[in-house]
Amino acid sequence: xxxxxxxxxxxxxxxxxxxxxxxxxxxxxxxxxxxxxxxxxxxxxxxxxxxxxxxxxxxxxxxxxxxxxxxxxxxxxxxxxxxxxxxxxxxxxxxxxxxxxxxxxxxxxxxxxxxxxxxxxxxxxxxxxxxxxxxxxxxxxxxxx
Numbered sequence: 650x651x652x653x654x655x656x657x658x659x660x661x662x663x664x665x666x667x668x669x670x671x672x673x674x675x676x677x678x679x680x681x682x683x684x685x686x687x688x689x690x691x692x693x694x695x696x697x698x699x700x701x702x703x704x705x706x707x708x709x710x711x712x713x714x715x716x717x718x719x720x721x722x723x724x725x726x727x728x729x730x731x732x733x734x735x736x737x738x739x740x741x742x743x744x745x746x747x748x749x750x751x752x753x754x755x756x757x758x759x760x761x762x763x764x765x766x767x768x769x770x771x772x773x774x775x776x777x778x779x780x781x782x783x784x785x786x787x788x789x790x791x792x793x794x
Contacts, residue, residue: 683708688771690715693746716742733758740766747773 683702690699693715701711709723716739725735741754747770756766 682767685767685771686711689743689747689767692748692770692773693743712736712739712743715746716740717746718742744770749773 686702686708687699690696690702690711695711695715698711698714701707706723709726710720712726713720713722718739722735722739726732737755737758739754740757741751744751744753744766749770753766753769757763
């Protein structure tokens, strides 16, 4: 045994599969959370910019816009510990904009409960219902007038 280590056959393949599964799991979680944020933005009246939810960092701007807070609050989201309070305040306002109680904004701070809070906000009845598209047809003229 002159300093060499024996490697079990297929050991590197197993680690590769574990690493791939790890990344696929977290990409899946990211996609679910961003899709829920997209739905929440649509419910809160931000349908035009809701696609921002799928882009990292830009989704923080969407959260600010949906919460009707100034865009410089994104900088506060980048400060450790301050970001917890700021996100709680923003999600409180988002909850109210979605027609729910602000409690769901505070619930975003609790692990695993935040998933339920996101689902409630994403599938709640929107406070700002979608406006119908303006018709390009001319109104009909009454006959005999």
